[in-house]
Amino acid sequence: MPDDHHGRSTRLDAVVRDRGIDAPAGTSSAGASGSGAGPQVARVPEPHVHDTFSVEGIDTKRREGLLEAVLRDRDGVSAASATERNGTVGVHHDPSVSRDDLRETLESCGLVVDTADRAFEVRRASQFASARVAVAVLFGLMVATPYIAVLYPTRIEWLFYDPVTVAYLQSLLDSRMATHFFVNLGALSGIAFLVACGPFIRRAVRGLADGRLTTDALFVGSVTALFAYSTAAAFTGFDGVVHYDLVAYAVVGATLWTHFGVGETAPDSAGVAERPADGSDAPTDAATDDPVAMTDGGR
Incomplete structure (x- = not known):
């Protein structure tokens, strides 16, 4: 679908003109009850079912409103919701209207519609x-807190407590209690690394298997x-500094960096199935006969 941020016409605009639909620009749920704060709802007949589509091309609030108007203009459709935020379209419709019919309507508006399996x-x-x-943030805090309360004062004495308190904390670290202390820190940082950095690990393994040294592998x-x-420093005679805190900080930093779009934003290919070659849809994963429908994506 062409970009309409600068007023250029799109296939969705053409469909609206051809059908003579009047959808106010800048609205996302024209015709639904209420225009103020809170979720907007629409009444749907008892037998109607609900289908959800994952689409690409809903880039503006204006397109939300136009697309919802086009869908509601179809016979057998009682409510429609397009959400720019997560690229989903929900439709309440009569069972006689098939999912394929709705898919054709969406594609006629210039949208790229994912299959049901792909959307799931x-x-x-x-x-x-x-x-x-x-996991990264919570486990990172659970690792950082003991370091801030116990270990950092013994390593940077001038920055924290008085010498008596520092000596007491050091005596705790020199006792057998330190073993349990480091077991907890090691378990927390290790679990956080394996869970939160799972995609990094899988990509690193795949890269090494292909003979490539990637940044993920590094x-x-x-x-x-x-x-x-x-x-080794915590549980053997090796005389070193225990840095589970740096492990936790690296895990948190890499996870947030990736999640909020600064790093790699594409979904991990190991966790997303490929689109079927024949473009067929799986059975719908959402059906409801609730007579009240959310028509604004739950905003």
Whole structure:
């Protein structure tokens, strides 16, 4: 679909003109009840079912409103919701209107429609990415807190507590209690690395298997070496400094860097299924006979 940010006409505009649809520009749910704060709803007949599509091309709020108007103009469609934020379109419709019919309508507006399987995999990959961010941040805080409270004062004495407190903390680290302390830190930082940096690890392995030394491989190798060094310093006679905190900071930084679009933003290919070659759809994954439908994507 051509860009319409500068007023150029698009296929969606052409469909609206051909059907004589009047959809106010700048609105996303013309015709739904209410225009103020809170979710907008529309009444749908009891037998109607719901289909959700993952699409590309809803780039503006204006397109949301136009697309919803086009869908509601179809016979058998009682409510429609287009959401620019996550690229989804929800349609409440009579069972006589097939998913393929709705797909053709969307494609006639210049949108790229993912298959049902692909849409599900994309949503699942997005959920996993959010879960990795949560694991990285929460486990990173759980590692950083003991370091700030116990280890950093003993390493940078002038910055923290008085000498008596520092001596007490050092005595704790010299006792057998330190073993349990470092076991917890090692487990937390290790789990955070394996879970949050799973995509980095898989890409690094694939690159090495192909004989390529990638930045992912360098990152994974560096963090693994640092973790191994810290483990040796904590649980063997090796005299070194335990740096599980640096492992946690690296995991948090890399995860946030990737998730918020500064680094690689494409979904991990191991977690998203390829689009079927024949373009066929799987059975719909959303159906409801609830007579009240959200028509603004849940905003």
